[in-house]
Amino acid sequence: MSVDKIISNIKERNPHQPEFIQSVDEVIESLTPVLEKKDIFRKYKILERLTEPERLISFRVNWLDDNGEIHVNRGYRVQMNSALGPFKGGLRFHPSVNYSILKFLAFEQTFKNALTGMPLGSGKGGADFNPKGKSDEEIMRFCQNFMNELFRHMGQFTDIPAGDIGVGNREIGFLFGQYKKLRNEFAGVITGKNVRWGGSWVRTEATGFGLIYFACNMLSTQNDSLEGKNCLVSGAGNVAQHAIEKIIEMGGKPLTVSDSSGFIYDEEGIDKDKLKVIMKIKNEDRGRIKEYLEHYSNAEYHENKDDEDYNPLWDIKADCAFPCATQNEINKKDAENLVNNNIMLIAEGANMPVTKEGVQVFQDSDVMYAQGKASNAGGVAVSSIEMTQNRMGESWSREKVNKQLMNIMNTIHKDCTKAAEEYGFKKTNYVHGANIAGFTRVAHAMIEQGLT
Numbered sequence: 001m002s003v004d005k006i007i008s009n010i011k012e013r014n015p016h017q018p019e020f021i022q023s024v025d026e027v028i029e030s031l032t033p034v035l036e037k038k039d040i041f042r043k044y045k046i047l048e049r050l051t052e053p054e055r056l057i058s059f060r061v062n063w064l065d066d067n068g069e070i071h072v073n074r075g076y077r078v079q080m081n082s083a084l085g086p087f088k089g090g091l092r093f094h095p096s097v098n099y100s101i102l103k104f105l106a107f108e109q110t111f112k113n114a115l116t117g118m119p120l121g122s123g124k125g126g127a128d129f130n131p132k133g134k135s136d137e138e139i140m141r142f143c144q145n146f147m148n149e150l151f152r153h154m155g156q157f158t159d160i161p162a163g164d165i166g167v168g169n170r171e172i173g174f175l176f177g178q179y180k181k182l183r184n185e186f187a188g189v190i191t192g193k194n195v196r197w198g199g200s201w202v203r204t205e206a207t208g209f210g211l212i213y214f215a216c217n218m219l220s221t222q223n224d225s226l227e228g229k230n231c232l233v234s235g236a237g238n239v240a241q242h243a244i245e246k247i248i249e250m251g252g253k254p255l256t257v258s259d260s261s262g263f264i265y266d267e268e269g270i271d272k273d274k275l276k277v278i279m280k281i282k283n284e285d286r287g288r289i290k291e292y293l294e295h296y297s298n299a300e301y302h303e304n305k306d307d308e309d310y311n312p313l314w315d316i317k318a319d320c321a322f323p324c325a326t327q328n329e330i331n332k333k334d335a336e337n338l339v340n341n342n343i344m345l346i347a348e349g350a351n352m353p354v355t356k357e358g359v360q361v362f363q364d365s366d367v368m369y370a371q372g373k374a375s376n377a378g379g380v381a382v383s384s385i386e387m388t389q390n391r392m393g394e395s396w397s398r399e400k401v402n403k404q405l406m407n408i409m410n411t412i413h414k415d416c417t418k419a420a421e422e423y424g425f426k427k428t429n430y431v432h433g434a435n436i437a438g439f440t441r442v443a444h445a446m447i448e449q450g451l452t
């Protein structure tokens, strides 16, 4: 069957799932030369199998708010691919969560987890629950009721969830506590746990730190570094906070931070003290990023406007850009603004933050551009390190885990450039390099394990 026919079949089988189709489309573009050169992948229908989850789980989550009112949400788990290890991927609590979003995330996770070189299958899950404005008690009740169903599909050798948007340290604690109660076992079934009870050092920071390690690798191909570079960062959550922390450590200057209401532009740069304020606003007070102005009145705040067809954050002149908020936050116009302002490098902390048209703008330009599959893989890599420590009953030092994270990001960078070159692309075409390197690893495992 021709590659075009395979794509049209996938589209027909998954109507009304635009994010999933977008992620598949992007990958297939990279894989066309691989599929044309190596018949074996078409013979074993690898693409058709990779785009069909091994198992889809959907369930009802009832919970009581603080006023005693009952609410009903929908919970999900997409168990995507287990060729390389148990299903592994985060949980997202956000009102936009549906099968399309989770299947795109799980599909991307397949390639990302393969790139880490660790024994990890892929998955993703979550609920259409909005944590914004909920009390700690409401969050706890929601997490407990969510786990009352999910626990029967998980296990340290079956499926190991973690955090994602709306699921941070607090939620992981409640989810783990309920799993332990239901199963009567203390096992490494969720990653991102507190280091005081089974978590790993550097897991909280891993995605943001890994992103910046990857960016340093990209810059080193031009004999350059982050020293003195002005950096745009979006988001203000887990990934953004620790990307900012590492940029500062590497001598760069983060200029922006954002949430779903708007963004802060601090021309003088966000330093360590300012980052502490952001962390307090977001992690403790659970407030809005606008509150930054109450501490640093010299900064500017831009409220998001519905009628704007671009985000002015991406029109600020800088050297490097790190989108760390959510999918499709950079459209074609934003991408053009970045390129016209001579941005050198874009590395994704978020998953699929650039629209298909935006990706094309970067691919047609000279900017160095890395997609999340490669550049944000540090989070899941340290999750795997957490799983290893749990199985061995050990707790490794911060230095040891950080060093391993750095090595893994260096290796992913090397594998991407090697795969791109092998198929005739520019060495620094990280889009094609990451897709090809991830695909070939998982594809060979699927073939070797037979048609299960």
Ligand SMILES: NC(=O)c1ccc[n+]([C@@H]2O[C@H](COP(=O)([O-])OP(=O)(O)OC[C@H]3O[C@@H](n4cnc5c(N)ncnc54)[C@H](O)[C@@H]3O)[C@@H](O)[C@H]2O)c1
Pocket (backbone or CB within 6 Å): 163, 164, 165, 166, 167, 168, 207, 234, 235, 236, 237, 238, 239, 240, 258, 259, 260, 261, 324, 325, 326, 327, 329, 349, 350, 351, 376, 377, 379, 380
């Ligand atoms: N946490 C991880 O380890 C991890 C790993 C790999 C990838 N990611 C990806 O990174 C991204 C951020 O995840 P996180 O864990 O930091 O989540 P988080 O919930 O800690 O933070 C998300 C941040 O993005 C902001 N945001 C959400 N929608 C927005 C919008 N429309 N415009 C601007 N800001 C918006 C939120 O206000 C919040 O500050 C997601 O795409 C996620 O899938 C996370």
